[in-house]
Amino acid sequence: MKLDMTMPGDKKIKILIVEDSVVEARLLQKILANLGYSVVGIARSGEESILLAFKTRPDLILMDILLEGEQNGIEASRKIKKKLDVPIIFTSSLSDRETLARLEITESYGYILKPFDKKDIFVAIEIGFRRHEFEQQLEESEVKYSNLFERSMDAIFISDRDGVFIDVNEAMLKLFGYGREEMISLSLEKLASNPEELKEYDRVLIMDGFARDFEMCLRKKNGAEVHTLISANVIKSRTGKIKNYQGFVRDITAKKQAELEIELRIQELEIAMEEIEFLNRDLQQKINDLNKANRMISLSEEKYRRLVEGSTDIIFSLDNDWRFITANKATAYHLNINPESIKSKSLLDLIYDSDEEKAVSRKIIQEKLETFSRSKEPVSFKAEFKSPLIIEPRELQVKLEYLNIDGDNEILGKAFRVMDDTLLKYFIAEKQQFIIDNSLSTADEITQRITRNVAKYIGGNDFNMLRIALREIIINAIEHGNLNISFEDKTAAIMEDRYFQFLAERREDPRYNGKRVHIEYNVEPGMVSYLVRDEGEGFNPEFVLSNDPVQLNRDMMAHGRGIRLTMEFFDAIEYNEKGNEVVLKKYFTDNDEKIVN
Known part of the structure; x- marks a missing residue:
């Protein structure tokens, strides 16, 4: 042709x-x-x-x-x-x-x-x-x-791994009054007026990989201080090593001076208000009541406008028992559930659990919710939701935060569709190593992380089975490896409805709190492999591998279920002699035989 x-x-x-x-x-x-x-x-x-x-x-x-x-x-x-x-x-x-x-x-x-x-x-x-x-x-x-670099009105810099400037634009030179050759030999450390600000900036930049609008006081060549906002990114090589830092500096000195002036005016106003309050407390109380009413009306209007009107995301509120108080019409769009009927349900009632997972997803979500309840800090996680009209689960990103309105706590939530990874089509291979703590939430998050790029090579039910089986193995390494929880211990704690408390106690136990799970992950066009190693005493996998799968499921043996799911999905499973390390391999062709050692 x-x-x-x-x-x-x-x-x-x-x-x-x-x-x-x-x-x-x-x-x-x-x-x-x-x-x-x-x-x-x-x-x-x-x-x-x-x-x-x-x-x-x-x-x-x-x-x-x-x-x-x-x-x-x-x-x-x-x-x-x-x-x-x-x-x-x-x-x-x-x-x-x-x-x-x-x-x-x-x-x-x-x-x-x-x-x-x-x-x-x-x-x-x-x-x-x-x-x-x-x-x-x-x-x-x-x-x-x-x-763009040279003509930008913002001061732009590029620095090496030690923070020394290797390139700056004309706006940077003009802002600080240095010549180019002088500036190239300097760093933010030389310009910073407050070492504590610089230390915090370095910490944020290294931990997050970027800093956004970080406020720092710097010094010009003539000694004058200038208040700035610095935004910078860490630029890394393909191997993950830091190459350099790139960022820009914005002069906010005029803004800071204006803020100081406003603060002085506020102090003067507060003194005047105290005098007025002393002269007429009754009038002040009426004004406070009116302001409070106006704030409540404004808050209600803003809440209604933001959370309800025209949103395609599921916007909802929960009580302290995770039961729905309100929900918008997006529940019908995403889950085919009437927003009125959902008010009688708990958030946990909507979590999808397949036969293979044996309520693991519900257990992990429940741990996240209990942590959120204790810390009162905003939380975000992915979860699979079930629908009465859809067989397959719907994966949504959930965000929760506490609102305190006049002393009353209310949980405000939003659930929205997980966006597709637009860069996945460019993915070829990846190799990573992780050391994680003994949290079930971390086990779920690391499973999501080390399987997301495998979607390039497998999909559908195989991809879901990969996540389920891998998560089971990691949870086994935490519960039965590092924390030394036997099947009888776990069963008793679940029956007494104190399993999460039991886990927390084991994690704090000096015998176990220093133990970690080691994970190595390698994916390439032909296969994916995982190494999972705990720091526990190990066990004899041959006992489970030789047992009847029906009997294992009937007996609810935690080790056995995870291994059995792994055997059914992965093409090769190799345990070390101690039994605390397993290597799992999955080939992306149909011609490979399964191997169990």
């Missing part, structure tokens, strides 16, 4: 052939025509190739290395590249290292061995041409970035 290989705008890619063999030149011309390319000329020597290249202005050149005449293909390509920005792909029957090394010097965009193969030619041309296009776009982007 003849392919139509065109450039944007339906314009065919123009190719110049440089080949001293008439037979091979004609064969190559025929192959290119069959592939849909346009041949603009055929040169027999290096000298002729230079003239034809300047005359025809091709989009790509196929250059034979060994040519008749004074100039070979490599020498001719050097002269062409001096005047034309055109990708050159070399052709030859030579494949020795010396030839390849010479090609690298001339910035070759590819190499095709003779005899010619249609597929090799097509692949080399497409890769070479697309690479050339990408390099042109990259060069344009660098020019645009440079213009």
Whole structure:
């Protein structure tokens, strides 16, 4: 089948052939025509190739290395590249290292061995041409970035890993009064007026990977202090090492002076108000009552406007027992549940639990809710919700926070659809190591983290089973490995409705509170593997592996259920002799046999 290989705008890619063999030149011309390319000329020597290249202005050149005449293909390509920005792909029957090394010097965009193969030619041309296009776009982007950097009204800096400036723009020099050479030798540490502010800035930047509108007092060259807002990002290499820091500085000195003036005026006003209160307490009380009523009306109106009107997110409120007080109409859109009927339900009633999970999801969500109840700090987590009309669960991101209105606590919540990872299509491979504590919430979060990119290679039920089985193994490592919880201990705590209290006690126990779970994760186009190791005493996995699966499920053996789920899903399972470390492997083809050691 003849392919139509065109450039944007339906314009065919123009190719110049440089080949001293008439037979091979004609064969190559025929192959290119069959592939849909346009041949603009055929040169027999290096000298002729230079003239034809300047005359025809091709989009790509196929250059034979060994040519008749004074100039070979490599020498001719050097002269062409001096005047034309055109990708050159070399052709030859030579494949020795010396030839390849010479090609690298001339910035070759590819190499095709003779005899010619249609597929090799097509692949080399497409890769070479697309690479050339990408390099042109990259060069344009660098020019645009440079213009933005220098012309920006904000002071912009780039510093090395030690915080020393390696580049600053003109606005930065103007703000602090230094020359460029002076500024390059300085750092924020030299400019900072308050060491404690600098220490906190460094802590936020390293911990979060960025700092947004961080307020810091800096000093100009003339000694004058300037109040600033600094926003910066940590730039890392592909291996995760810090390369440099990039950020900008905004002068807010005028704003700070205005705030100080306002604060002085407020103090004067407070004194005046105290005098008025002393003269007429009754009038002040009426004013306070009226202000309180106005605040309550404004709060109610704002609450109604933000939480209810036209939102596609599920907006709801809960009492302290996690039962719905209010919910908007988005419950019908996401879960096919009438917002009026949901008021009789608990948030936990809507959590989806498959047969494989055995209420693990509910247990993890309940732990998150109890932590939220104690800390009163806002919390965010993912959860799968069930619907009366939809078989598959609906994954939503849930955010909860406490509101205190005149002494009464109310839980305000929002649930919305989890957005697709737009960068997943570019993902190829990843390798990570983690050491986690003994929290079930952490087990759930780390499972989400180390499986999300595997969705590139498997999906649907297989992806859900991967998360379920892996989470079971990690929870087993926490409960039965690090915390040394037996099946009988766990059963008794659940029956007494004190399981989370029991977990908290074990985590605080000096015998176990220092133990951690070690996880290694590696995903590549052919497979994914996980290593999970606890610091417990280990166990004999052969007892579970040799047991009848029906009996295991009936007996609710926690170790056995996790291992059994793992055996059913993963293609290879390898335990160490002690039984406290397991390696799990899943291949992305249907031809691999399952292995259990």
